[in-house]
Amino acid sequence: MATETDDPFRSHLTLHHQALMSVGQDLVPLIHQAVEMIVTCLEDDGKLLIMGNGGSAADAQHFAAELVGRYRAERDGLPAIALTTDSSILTAVGNDYGFEQVFARQVAALARPEDLVVVLSTSGNSGNVVAAVRTANEIGCRSIGLLGRDGGALRDLVDLPLTVPVESTAVVQEMHILLIHLLCEAVDHHDFERRERS
Numbered sequence: 001m002a003t004e005t006d007d008p009f010r011s012h013l014t015l016h017h018q019a020l021m022s023v024g025q026d027l028v029p030l031i032h033q034a035v036e037m038i039v040t041c042l043e044d045d046g047k048l049l050i051m052g053n054g055g056s057a058a059d060a061q062h063f064a065a066e067l068v069g070r071y072r073a074e075r076d077g078l079p080a081i082a083l084t085t086d087s088s089i090l091t092a093v094g095n096d097y098g099f100e101q102v103f104a105r106q107v108a109a110l111a112r113p114e115d116l117v118v119v120l121s122t123s124g125n126s127g128n129v130v131a132a133v134r135t136a137n138e139i140g141c142r143s144i145g146l147l148g149r150d151g152g153a154l155r156d157l158v159d160l161p162l163t164v165p166v167e168s169t170a171v172v173q174e175m176h177i178l179l180i181h182l183l184c185e186a187v188d189h190h191d192f193e194r195r196e197r198s
Ligand SMILES: O=C(CO)[C@@H](O)[C@H](O)[C@H](O)[C@H](O)COP(=O)(O)O
Pocket: 053, 054, 055, 056, 120, 121, 122, 123, 124, 125, 126, 129, 169, 170, 173
């Protein structure tokens, strides 16, 4: 039974619940489109390049780990790289070219047109993520944005924005990890043509 000591959590829990309802009502068709883009990339022998800042950096790593390792099903590892993990690259590029270039430089070095760039940003305005998507667009990679609020600058730069339209950074992040798990669930259940060929 709820007591007064629950009050500090109530507004966060209410916001979380409202955001969850909005994901269920508004984002499901877009989640299916995102799955299609991921499957097409992997079947074309592409890889996922995933990035974000702060909590979203952790989410990028979480997503890559579930693809390279596994989510639930026993399956082959799938190619995904979180661009948030190599401290030598991040410090060298940040130091020599500026923090805004830490992801764009990696995209320029690693991305091929068949790859899929996945960005996570609750504001949609982080300069290093925006720069990375601009570079991905020049290369011809497709991109998915897990975004928040109004989607920010990234809404019009990525091919597919999945925007959680709430102001709270924390709640947007909580919905992003749900979206990641839904994407992993769908990928787990996909029968890849790539595997049938081998
Ligand atoms: O996890 C949190 C807040 O919940 C923070 O670390 C947060 O991710 C950082 O402030 C980020 O720099 C925010 O970037 P973004 O989501 O606006 O792209």
